[in-house]
Amino acid sequence: MDLIKIAEEAFKTESKEQPSFGAGDTVSISYKIKEGNKERIQIFKGVVIQVKGSGSAKTVTVRKMSGNQGVERIFPLNSPFIEKIEVNRYGKVRRKRIYYLRDLTGKKARIKERRM
């Protein structure tokens, strides 16, 4: 396992500072989108459902409500397309993976804020 970490380290170019966050937190992720040869930045804002994996394979699943429809996106945290991650709100949840949020809507889907 250690040797794998060394191997992953070898590929790191510049260490992008990323804030620490976990399930229940509300984040907005700015990521680059390529359209033809134009590049623009889109922001996806939602609640973190889970943080999965470690090292260069770490991903985060973010869920947001788009109108009445729940939308989830999985972002690889080490992808060069990720421009910036901003934590908007820290949430107070009891588990590491809050899948139960998928079944909740409206007032039930609220998450208590965690005071820092």
Added chain:
Amino acid sequence: MPGLIGKKIGMTSVFSADGKNIPCTVIEAGPCLVTQVKTVETDGYEAVQLAFDEKREKSTSKAEAGHFKKAGVTPKRSVVEFKGFEQELNLGDEVTVDIFAEDSFVDVTGTSKGKGFQGVVKRHGFAGVGGATHGQHNRLRAPGSIGAASYPARVFKGMRMAGRMGGDRVMIESLKVLKVVPESNLIIVKGSVPGAKGSYVIVEM
């Protein structure tokens, strides 16, 4: 081809500059020591025998111990012969991962994971028999007919059937070298490599 003996450490993935997620395998290759130099005069062909990974004196047979002693190296677990080294190698010399260049291509040989006794669908890629419904009984993954009737009145040799799968020597050719880390004797290649984690592989140029 010149190469090294290595150990498969495991797989991970890295992002390329253009944002592609590339699967890669980490191999701890070498340092290998030369235990025998074969020449045209003595053996009829040119080759170099390399040895890798420390082994206890206790678990070394006397014949092996003598062979390693002659080369002046400690007993090793894996011994493989290579051809075509450019530089002059003598007994006891060390060959390190430096011989590989980044962005070059290597072939990796290993022993594939054993799968046990498997049927024809998994072992040979047969399609099985149609669907599970419409009166189908219990022949879903059966091989079907294995030959004709009174002529030839036998099953031909080499007919693909169920049996032991895996555990074979497999070579994966033309894997791209993504990175070489000489400090930790690591070589990182694109794609997968046969065998389980911790198994020995041969990395050749």
